[in-house]
Amino acid sequence: xxxxxxxxxxxxxxxxxxxxxxxxxxxxxxxxxxxxxxxxxxxxxxxxxxxxxxxxxxxxxxxxxxxxxxxxxxxxxxxxxxxxxxxxxxxxxxxxxxxxxxxxxxxxxxxxxxxxxxxxxxxxxxxxxxxxxxxxxxxxxxxxxxxxxxxxxxxxxxxxxxxxxxxxxxxxxxxxxxxxxxxxxxxxxxxxxxxxxxxxxxxxxxxxxxxxxxxxxxxxxxxxxxxxxxxxxxxxxxxxxxxxxxxxxxxxxxxxxxxxxxxxxxxxxxxxxxxxxxxxxxxxxxxxxxxxxxxxxxxxxxxxxxxxxxxxxxxxxxxxxxxxxxxxxxxxxxxxxxxxxxxxxxxxxxxxxxxxxxxxxxxxxxxxxxxxxxxxxxxxxxxxxxxxxxxxxxxxxxxxxxxxxxxxxxxxxxxxxxxxxxxxxxxxxxxxxxxxxxxxxxxxxxxxxxxxxxxxxxxxxxxxxxxxxxxxxxxxxxxxxxxxxxx
Amino acid sequence: xxxxxxxxxxxxxxxxxxxxxxxxxxxxxxxxxxxxxxxxxxxxxxxxxxxxxxxxxxxxxxxxxxxxxxxxxxxxxxxxxxxxxxxxxxxxxxxxxxxxxxxxxxxxxxxxxxxxxxxxxxxxxxxxxxxxxxxxxxxxxxxxxxxxxxxxxxxxxxxxxxxxxxxxxxxxxxxxxxxxxxxxxxxxxxxxxxxxxxxxxxxxxxxxxxxxxxxxxxxxxxxxxxxxxxxxxxxxx
Numbered sequence: 139x140x141x142x143x144x145x146x147x148x149x150x151x152x153x154x155x156x157x158x159x160x161x162x163x164x165x166x167x168x169x170x171x172x173x174x175x176x177x178x179x180x181x182x183x184x185x186x187x188x189x190x191x192x193x194x195x196x197x198x199x200x201x202x203x204x205x206x207x208x209x210x211x212x213x214x215x216x217x218x219x220x221x222x223x224x225x226x227x228x229x230x231x232x233x234x235x236x237x238x239x240x241x242x243x244x245x246x247x248x249x250x251x252x253x254x255x256x257x258x259x260x261x262x263x264x265x266x267x268x269x270x271x272x273x274x275x276x277x278x279x280x281x282x283x284x285x286x287x288x289x290x291x292x293x294x295x296x297x298x299x300x301x302x303x304x305x306x307x308x309x310x311x312x313x314x315x316x317x318x319x320x321x322x323x324x325x326x327x328x329x330x331x332x333x334x335x336x337x338x339x340x341x342x343x344x345x346x347x348x349x350x351x352x353x354x355x356x357x358x359x360x361x362x363x364x365x366x367x368x369x370x371x372x373x374x375x376x377x378x379x380x381x382x383x384x385x386x387x388x389x390x391x392x393x394x395x396x397x398x399x400x401x402x403x404x405x406x407x408x409x410x411x412x413x414x415x416x417x418x419x420x421x422x423x424x425x426x427x428x429x430x431x432x433x434x435x436x437x438x439x440x441x442x443x444x445x446x447x448x449x450x451x452x453x454x455x456x457x458x459x460x461x462x463x464x465x466x467x468x469x470x471x472x473x474x475x476x477x478x479x480x481x482x483x484x485x486x487x488x489x490x491x492x493x494x495x496x497x498x499x500x501x502x503x504x505x506x507x508x509x510x511x512x513x514x515x516x517x518x519x520x521x522x523x524x525x526x527x528x529x530x531x532x533x534x535x536x537x538x539x540x541x542x543x544x545x546x547x548x549x550x551x552x553x554x555x556x557x558x559x560x561x562x563x564x565x566x567x568x569x570x571x572x573x574x575x576x577x578x579x580x581x582x583x584x585x586x587x588x589x590x591x592x593x594x595x596x597x598x599x600x601x602x603x604x605x606x607x608x609x610x611x612x613x614x615x616x617x618x619x620x621x622x623x624x625x
Numbered sequence: 626x627x628x629x630x631x632x633x634x635x636x637x638x639x640x641x642x643x644x645x646x647x648x649x650x651x652x653x654x655x656x657x658x659x660x661x662x663x664x665x666x667x668x669x670x671x672x673x674x675x676x677x678x679x680x681x682x683x684x685x686x687x688x689x690x691x692x693x694x695x696x697x698x699x700x701x702x703x704x705x706x707x708x709x710x711x712x713x714x715x716x717x718x719x720x721x722x723x724x725x726x727x728x729x730x731x732x733x734x735x736x737x738x739x740x741x742x743x744x745x746x747x748x749x750x751x752x753x754x755x756x757x758x759x760x761x762x763x764x765x766x767x768x769x770x771x772x773x774x775x776x777x778x779x780x781x782x783x784x785x786x787x788x789x790x791x792x793x794x795x796x797x798x799x800x801x802x803x804x805x806x807x808x809x810x811x812x813x814x815x816x817x818x819x820x821x822x823x824x825x826x827x828x829x830x831x832x833x834x835x836x837x838x839x840x841x842x843x844x845x846x847x848x849x850x851x852x853x854x855x856x857x858x859x860x861x862x
Contacts, residue, residue, distance in 0.1 A: 139738050147738075154726050524722045527683055528783070529711020529739030531704050618683045622722060 139534050141541075148542040155514065159546065162510040165503035166550025166598055167557055173496025174558025174586070174594045175565070180489040182562075182585040187481060195268030196474035198234075200449040200461055202227065203470040217468030219444045227447060230463055232455030237264040238444035241399060242411055247311040253296050257312060257401035259408025267450055270398065275302035276386030283406040287312070287382035291389060293400035302387035312403065313379040314411045380407045500598065503550070504605035507543050511609035515539070515616070522613055523621025536614035543606020544599050551598035555591055562586065628695055629656035630822070631680065631791075636689035638675050638846075649675040651846035652689070657824060659790075662817040664837030665826045671843040673826040674795050680824065681714050681793045682706045711739040715784030715792045719799035721776045723768040729755060729779045730764040736783045754782040758812070774805030781812065785821075792816065794825040798832060810836050 139147075152159040191197055204219045217223070219238065228236035237260065244257040264270060265278045265288065279286050287310050291302075299305060382403055449464075451457060461471045515522070522535055530538075562584035569583045638650040649672045657663055657680075665673045678684040680691060682698055691698045693709070701709060710716075715736075723732045733751035742750065755764055758778045768776050777797060784792055794813065798806040806829075814836050817823045827833050833840050842849040 142744065143738050150726070520722065521724055524724060525735070525739075526707075527681070527710065527716050527722070528736045529707050529787075531707030533704070534707070534739065619678050622683075622718065 139530070139538065144538055144541045145545070147538060148545050151514070151518075151542055152545060155510075155517075158510055158513070162503075162506045163546055163550045163553070165506040166500070166547055166602065167554040169496065169499035169503040170551050170554025170594050170598050171557035171561060172499050173493065173597070174555050174590065175561040175584070176492035176496055177489060177590055177594075178558065178562045178584045178586045179565075180485060180492050181587055181590055182566075182583045183488075184482070184485045185585045185587075186581050186583075188478070191474060191478055193268065193272075195450065197478065198451040198453065198455070198457070199269070199474050200451065200457060200464070201472045202447040202449065202464055203445070203472070204443065205468060205470050219447050219469070223467075223469075224444070224447055227449065227464060227467075230460060232452050232460045233449055234452045234455075235263055235267065235450040237261045237448055239446040239448060240408055240412070240444055242314050242408070244401060245313045246401060247313070248297060248305075248308055251297055255293065255296060255401060256399045257403060258399040259405050259411075260402050261405050264448070264450075265402065270388060270402070272389040274387045274389055276306045276384070278386055279402075279404050280385070282404050284385075284404050285380075285382050286385040286404065287407075288386045288388050288402040289384055290398050290400050290402075291387065294387065296400065305384045305387055308384050310382045310384055310401070311379055312382060312401065312407065313377050315377055316411065317376075378411055380410060382407065497601075500601050504601050507546055507602055507605040508609060510546070511539060511543055511606050512612070514542070515609055515613045518613075519616055519621045519624045522616045523618045523624065526616075526618035527622060532614040535616070536610045539610035539613045540603055540606050543602045543610065546606075547599040547602025548595070550602070551595040554598065555594055558594070559586055628692075630659040630694060631655075631657040632692045633676075633680075634690045634692070636676070636679060636691060637687045638672070638679060638684065639687045648672075648846045650679065650686070653846075653848055655841065655848065657791075657822065660817075660820055660822055661839060662814070662823045662825070662837045664833035664840040665824065665843060666828060666830055666833050666840055667843035667849070668828065672846040673843045675846075676843065677793050677795050677824065677826050681716055682709045683716075707739070712787065713790045715787065715789035717777065717780045717784050717792070717794045717797050719796035721768070721773075721780045721800070723776055723779055723783075725768050728765045728767055729760060729771065729775075729782075732768070732779055733783045733786050736787050740787050742787075750786055751782070754786040755779065758782050758785075772805070773801050774808055777801060777805070777809055778812070781809075781816075785816070789821075791822040791824065794823060796827055797825065798827070798829065806832065 202219065204217060221238075224236050224238050227233060240259055242257045242259075243254070245252060245254050246257075260270065260279070262279045262282050262284075270288075271278070274291060276288075279288060289305060289310070294300070294302060294305065297305075380403070388398055388402070449460070451460060457473050457475045461473050461476070464471050525535060525538075566582055566584045570580060573580060633653055633655045636650055636653040636655070637648070640647040640649055651672070653672075653676060655676075665676065667673045675684065679686055682701075686699070693713075698706065698709070724735065727735065730748065730751050733755055734747045737747040737750060752761075752764055755761065758781060760775060760778055760782065763771060763775060763779075768779065771779065777800075781792075781797075792813075797813070798809050801809060810832055813823055813825065817836075817838075823836075825833070825837065
């Protein structure tokens with residue numbers, strides 16, 4: 139029998155037992171709908187993450203962090219992320235751009251409003267990368283030495299401004315409080331000398347033989363000295379200001395590894411603040427102090443170390459080999475592509491878990507197919523005998539019954555995919571309403587890529603064929619002589 | 626001496642029914658010539674239908690063999706045996722064995738599904754055959770809408786549409802009234818006159834005498850010694 143005849147006969151047979159076929163197909167429809175809806179949720183999640191990564195250019199981004207002195211396995215000091223290191227990293231093969239991350243706690247004055255926020259300097263080339271290129275208004279920084287600044291949506295919200303265009307061209311006075319080493323050190327010798335003088339008078343000559351006593355005195359004096367240093371460092375701060383014009387408003391980004399500070403200014407402004415003194419957090423100060431880079435030399439920033447450097451790779455660069463090279467230099471790296479690989483691995487397990495649930499539903503439906511087909515054989519025993527008497531061989535009968543069960547699977551798959559798609563659309567619409575109410579950025583939680591449709595279809599047909607195999611083989615083995623005498 | 630067209634050699638077919646062995650066909654030697662009309666008569670359970678099923682390739686002998694044009698059917702594989710049924714053999718039954726969900730045309734077409742007849746040809750050939758048997762106005766009728774005689778004629782059309790070399794008729798008039806029996810008998814005789822070899826199993830001696838050229842009688846699975854001068858050709862083993 140040719141496939142056209144097989145399909146015609148199989149369709150005719152299913153049509154004859156409409157109600158039973160409908161109920162059996164319904165089981166497949168429900169199973170496939172569940173399978174499709176669940177996997178389209180998994181695919182949708184994966185797509186959203188991939189899109190976000192792609193949108194920000196994260197697949198070609200690596201972030202570099204300095205290692206602690208111990209972790210770096212360096213006996214002298216840890217590998218430092220200073221300007222020399224940034225330049226060396228930028229020169230590595232496959233690296234398109236390397237720029238350090240720096241941040242300042244700033245006071246910003248716009249017209250009569252003054253707010254305290256955070257700011258970061260960026261090289262102009264970095265502002266043109268995907269991560270910083272989504273502008274609500276205006277344009278990006280024109281050069282590294284320009285008197286321009288970019289602000290974010292978050293900044294607008296701080297100023298309670300809704301129209302980003304209204305900010306363009308407005309003057310921004312950015313002020314940073316900096317501490318100088320001189321002011322800190324100035325507090326130390328005096329107190330230290332005074333204390334040691336006082337103590338010296340108290341120390342008897344013979345007590346100097348006692349090593350522990352001496353150590354205790356020295357430790358205590360150092361504590362007092364450090365306290366004086368910190369006190370001097372934090373309380374003797376000078377204010378450095380720069381006046382900039384707002385040239386563009388960046389789309390806000392809430393959290394995440396590439397969170398943009400509310401104010402972005404050019405490198406020139408950053409250097410100016412850095413060279414004026416230490417402007418960071420006191421805790422970070424100790425980290426810098428530990429690495430020996432707090433103030434490499436007074437008045438310039440060549441020795442300044444950064445907490446993080448961001449790398450943009452060439453399109454075809456291998457992130458793994460670049461990461462390895464950088465790690466060999468003594469740094470810690472974080473690659474988004476590698477992270478995404480982990481996420482994808484998670485999604486494979488996630489999809490598998492969803493597929494197993496769908497499979498269980500489909501296996502349940504396949505029992506219905508087995509039942510329907512066996513009932514069909516019992517009812518059509520005489521027909522099988524007639525077909526065999528007319529020249530059908532075992533293969534013809536087996537294929538005929540397999541086509542019937544395959545057809546149940548195929549029809550079930552088509553309607554199941556349509557139902558699954560409808561469910562996913564409805565669920566997506568409901569999710570959107572909820573996200574809108576909670577002010578979560580709009581995204582489609584479900585997606586139905588062609589591979590999913592094809593997989594669901596083939597899966598349903600394959601399971602149906604497997605379910606129909608036993609009944610079909612049983613039908614093929616029917617003895618035609620007995621079958622022809624069946625009432 | 627010419628080799629018979631179809632010949633059986635010590636043909637046996639035994640069944641097991643519970644602890645007992647039933648010898649449905651027990652050592653039958655029989656020959657059939659091309660173009661003849663052979664009648665196989667006997668009481669119910671004498672093995673006449675079994676021998677017909679064996680000759681038609683629907684059943685396999687327990688021992689012995691059937692040679693068709695010198696080729697033992699036992700040497701054919703399942704596919705070849707199916708092809709033998711599809712191309713060379715036509716069968717009709719007492720209970721017609723028409724498929725109730727198909728029309729008369731559909732039932733007849735069904736016989737052409739397995740002998741490689743192209744789709745378009747199938748409908749034409751089936752309609753032609755039904756018209757030849759006087760059922761031109763019954764093409765779209767389902768078996769349930771036809772009389773017994775008409776149903777048997779549809780069954781004969783189904784057997785003839787593939788132009789078989791031999792027609793095996795198993796009690797073809799068993800379910801028919803006198804008039805329909807007469808019509809079917811005439812039809813089978815006509816077909817035989819046109820050159821079709823017919824082997825008919827019946828318990829109706831009158832019908833057998835009326836139609837056949839030669840009769841054999843089965844008795845408990847064996848060919849019986851001829852009691853009637855009309856009997857002949859068969860050799861009791």
